[in-house]
Amino acid sequence: MNRREFSQRLCGIALSAVFAKMAVAQQQTHDTRGKQHSRPEKPEEIGMLIYPGMTALDLIGPQQVFGYLGNVRVELVAKTKDPVRSDTGITIQPSKTFTDCADPLDILFIGGGSDGTVALMTDSETLDFLSRLGKTAKLVTSVCTGSMVLGAAGLLRGYRATSHWSVRDILPQLGAELVVNRVVQDRNRITAGGITAGIDFGLRVAAELRGEDYARFLTLALEYDPQPPYGSGTPEKATPAVKKISHSAFDPLHTAFRDAALEARKKWVS
Amino acid sequence: MNRREFSQRLCGIALSAVFAKMAVAQQQTHDTRGKQHSRPEKPEEIGMLIYPGMTALDLIGPQQVFGYLGNVRVELVAKTKDPVRSDTGITIQPSKTFTDCADPLDILFIGGGSDGTVALMTDSETLDFLSRLGKTAKLVTSVCTGSMVLGAAGLLRGYRATSHWSVRDILPQLGAELVVNRVVQDRNRITAGGITAGIDFGLRVAAELRGEDYARFLTLALEYDPQPPYGSGTPEKATPAVKKISHSAFDPLHTAFRDAALEARKKWVS
Numbered sequence: 001m002n003r004r005e006f007s008q009r010l011c012g013i014a015l016s017a018v019f020a021k022m023a024v025a026q027q028q029t030h031d032t033r034g035k036q037h038s039r040p041e042k043p044e045e046i047g048m049l050i051y052p053g054m055t056a057l058d059l060i061g062p063q064q065v066f067g068y069l070g071n072v073r074v075e076l077v078a079k080t081k082d083p084v085r086s087d088t089g090i091t092i093q094p095s096k097t098f099t100d101c102a103d104p105l106d107i108l109f110i111g112g113g114s115d116g117t118v119a120l121m122t123d124s125e126t127l128d129f130l131s132r133l134g135k136t137a138k139l140v141t142s143v144c145t146g147s148m149v150l151g152a153a154g155l156l157r158g159y160r161a162t163s164h165w166s167v168r169d170i171l172p173q174l175g176a177e178l179v180v181n182r183v184v185q186d187r188n189r190i191t192a193g194g195i196t197a198g199i200d201f202g203l204r205v206a207a208e209l210r211g212e213d214y215a216r217f218l219t220l221a222l223e224y225d226p227q228p229p230y231g232s233g234t235p236e237k238a239t240p241a242v243k244k245i246s247h248s249a250f251d252p253l254h255t256a257f258r259d260a261a262l263e264a265r266k267k268w269v270s
Numbered sequence: 271m272n273r274r275e276f277s278q279r280l281c282g283i284a285l286s287a288v289f290a291k292m293a294v295a296q297q298q299t300h301d302t303r304g305k306q307h308s309r310p311e312k313p314e315e316i317g318m319l320i321y322p323g324m325t326a327l328d329l330i331g332p333q334q335v336f337g338y339l340g341n342v343r344v345e346l347v348a349k350t351k352d353p354v355r356s357d358t359g360i361t362i363q364p365s366k367t368f369t370d371c372a373d374p375l376d377i378l379f380i381g382g383g384s385d386g387t388v389a390l391m392t393d394s395e396t397l398d399f400l401s402r403l404g405k406t407a408k409l410v411t412s413v414c415t416g417s418m419v420l421g422a423a424g425l426l427r428g429y430r431a432t433s434h435w436s437v438r439d440i441l442p443q444l445g446a447e448l449v450v451n452r453v454v455q456d457r458n459r460i461t462a463g464g465i466t467a468g469i470d471f472g473l474r475v476a477a478e479l480r481g482e483d484y485a486r487f488l489t490l491a492l493e494y495d496p497q498p499p500y501g502s503g504t505p506e507k508a509t510p511a512v513k514k515i516s517h518s519a520f521d522p523l524h525t526a527f528r529d530a531a532l533e534a535r536k537k538w539v540s
Contacts, residue, residue, distance in 0.1 A: 014323065015384040016357050018519045053284065057334040057492070060360065064327040064465070067358020074359060083363055087286050088337020089344060090330065091363035093353055114285040144493075165493055182497045194493025195334070199466060203499050215500045216508070217515045222327070223414075223435055223464025224503035226496035227452045229473050230486045233494035238486070245487045249288045 015221070019068040044106040044209065046074045047133065050094055051126070053116015056086035058143045061198030062109065065206050068218055072209075077101045079125060087113050098129040104136035107205065111198065112144030112164060114253055121152040121260035127267075130155060139205070140189050143198035147191040148257055151176055152264035160186040164194035165235050166250040173261040196233070199224065285491070289338040314376040314479065316344045317403065320364055321396070323386015326356035328413045331468030332379065335476050338488055342479075347371045349395060357383050368399040374406035377475065381468065382414030382434060384523055391422035391530035397537075400425060410459050411475070413468035417461040418527055421446055422534035430456040434464035435505050436520040443531040466503070469494065 046066050048059060059076075066074045078084050078094035085091050096102075110130070120126045130153040134140045142150050147163040150156050151174030161176040162168055162184040171178045183192045183201050192201035199222070207215035231237060238246065316336050318329060329346075336344045348354050348364035355361050366372075380400070390396045400423040404410045412420050417433040420426050421444030431446040432438055432454040441448045453462045453471050462471035469492070477485035501507065508516065 014357065014386075015325075015519065015523070016359075018384075018522075055285075055334065056330045060326045060330040063360060064325065064358055067356075067360075076360070086337075087284065088334055089286075089365075090333060090337075090346070091365075093361035093363070095359075095361075114288075116284075182495070183499070193495075194491075196469060196492045196494045196496060200497055200499055207500060212500055213511055213515070216512045217519075219498055219500050219503040220505065220508050220512055220516055221464075221519070222466050222503055224466045224496075224498050225452070225463075225507070226466060226494075226498065227470055228489055228494050228496065229453070229470055230477060230482055230489050233489040233492055235490065237495070238490050241483055242486045242490055245483070246490055249285065249487075249491070252288070253285070 016067055019070050019221070044069075044072045045102040045104075046072055046107040046109065047077045047096065047101050047105045047137075048074065049108075049110040049126075049130070050076045050078050050084045050092060051113075051116055051120055052085055053087050053119070054084070054111055054113045055144060055195055056088060056090045056092070057195050058111030058113070058146065058198050059086075059092075061196065062111075062143060062202035062205070064222070065199070065202030065218060066107075068221065069206060069210060072106075073102070075101065087116065098125065101129075101133065103133060104138070105133055106137070107139045107141060108133050108137035109141045109143075110146035110149050111142070112146040112148070112195070114145075115256070117145045117149060118253075118256045118260045120149045121257075122263050124267075127153045127264070138188060139208075141191065141201070141205070143192045143201055144194045145257065147171065147176075148174070148261065150189075150191070152261065154268055156189065156191070159189045160184055161189060161191040162193055163191065166194075166246075167254055167257045168193075170254070170258050170261050173258065173265065194233075286337055289340055289491070314339075314342045315372040315374075316342055316377040316379065317347045317366065317371050317375045317407075318344065319378075319380040319396075319400070320346045320348050320354045320362060321383075321386055321390055322355055323357050323389070324354070324381055324383045325414060325465055326358060326360045326362070327465050328381030328383070328416065328468050329356075329362075331466065332381075332413060332472035332475070334492070335469070335472030335488060336377075338491065339476060339480060342376075343372070345371065357386065368395065371399075371403065373403060374408070375403055376407070377409045377411060378403050378407035379411045379413075380416035380419050381412070382416045382418070382465070384415075385526070387415045387419060388523075388526045388530045390419045391527075392533050394537075397423045397534070408458060409475070409478075411461065411471070413462045413471055414464045415527065417441065417446075418444070418531065420459075420461070422531065424538055426459065426461075429459045430454055431459060431461040432463055433461065436464070436516075437524055437527045438463075440524070440528050440531050443528065443535065464503075 157175030
């Protein structure tokens with residue numbers, strides 16, 4: 001086998017390409033709820049906001065799922081084309097900016113973080129972008145503390161929503177009704193809990209767009225058979241020792257998010 | 271509060287920084303097995319190989335956990351400093367190359383993918399790098415089809431190991447003993463199953479380095495309380511409809527990985 005034949009053969013097994021064909025086939029069938037999924041005429045546009053200090057796993061969990069949907073355009077949108085550094089030092093290249101991002105989007109998404117996310121909650125350029133795209137997007141979505149920023153942009157007023165457990169009680173300050181669930185959908189708003197909830201969220205969206213059979217297939221492709229080795233990650237199930245550690249980490253963060261929420265609200269009134 | 275005060279306050283709540291302090295405190299305590307975790311004199315060096323076509327979630331699951339360990343240096347290592355594009359179009363910047371990567375490493379890691387991963391299995395520059403660093407690293411680790419590349423480099427000969435379910439039966443061709451488990455440790459080799467298994471893997475390594483209490487705390491920080499919305503992602507539990515879809519996607523990939531494994535073996539003999 002020469003190099004060219006080898007390359008052609010490898011192209012034939014690139015999962016994203018294989019999945020693209022399969023997703024289209026799935027779109028032409030019925031899902032288990034009997035809802036028709038017809039092939040859209042043009043690729044769905046997904047815009048995922050990225051910013052300094054974001055938690056990379058909030059983004060990549062759903063991005064991995066979206067990337068396997070086939071017939072979608074998944075863009076990473078930032079203020080500028082400068083590379084963006086995550087909270088654990090992953091440097092990611094944006095593919096679109098606030099000015100050249102598709103409008104309307106099929107899905108508008110923002111993931112969470114800590115200091116970087118708090119900073120966005122009073123950043124008028126970001127809030128204006130979210131507010132503008134949020135008006136026309138078919139789905140307005142978030143993972144983790146990303147819902148704090150959606151809320152700051154006024155996009156969760158009157159909606160049921162969730163967030164990372166450490167800050168979710170702040171949602172009512174942003175006009176939302178808190179629902180404690182891993183993924184919460186209210187009309188076209190879908191918000192998810194902390195960090196790893198992004199995978200559950202991504203699969204929910206996959207089912208919405210391609211039917212439940214395709215979401216089940218992606219669950220298998222991702223080998224999503226989680227076995228948390230050290231118990232479950234909810235405050236309700238945490239041991240006293242873990243609760244004690246987590247207070248010292250998350251209490252200052254809660255204060256910062258709450259203050260930013262109060263600041264963001266002021267803009268709505270004025 | 272002026273801009274400087276605001277920035278200082280935000281720095282104080284950056285989770286990676288907060289976690290760094292806490293991790294050090296945890297290292298000075300005993301874990302539940304009574305094993306002493308004393309603070310290492312210098313940061314642990316973690317080298318995570320990145321390459322075109324990699325599955326980003328294989329990398330980011332464990333990287334998010336490693337980034338929260340405190341007192342570690344997590345580097346993304348590639349052949350050159352050119353940005354690397356994942357199988358779903360995420361462009362990530364390497365921080366080290368094969369030539370300036372720390373040696374010895376505390377942890378050598380490689381995640382999986384499809385066509386890009388198959389290509390690495392016969393890429394002598396990559397195999398030489400893995401083989402060299404694998405000799406001295408304290409832990410030699412992988413997620414998903416990353417173990418195919420470790421195997422091609424001869425690093426799994428005589429070790430129990432696992433991989434993505436779709437290719438794991440190839441491991442014996444690479445001299446390893448297949449164990450069907452989400453995370454498999456044999457001496458200093460730790461291999462994990464497909465894509466999402468990287469989170470379970472990361473937490474296992476966290477416990478190894480910082481004790482089980484800290485791993486439990488990270489489980490909470492990541493809100494790792496998974497609720498797969500469409501059943502479980504193992505071939506054993508998949509429905510006939512899903513199995514049928516998955517054969518058409520994964521059978522050609524299996525052939526390509528098997529052929530690459532047979533090719534890689536030839537080098538060991540010569």
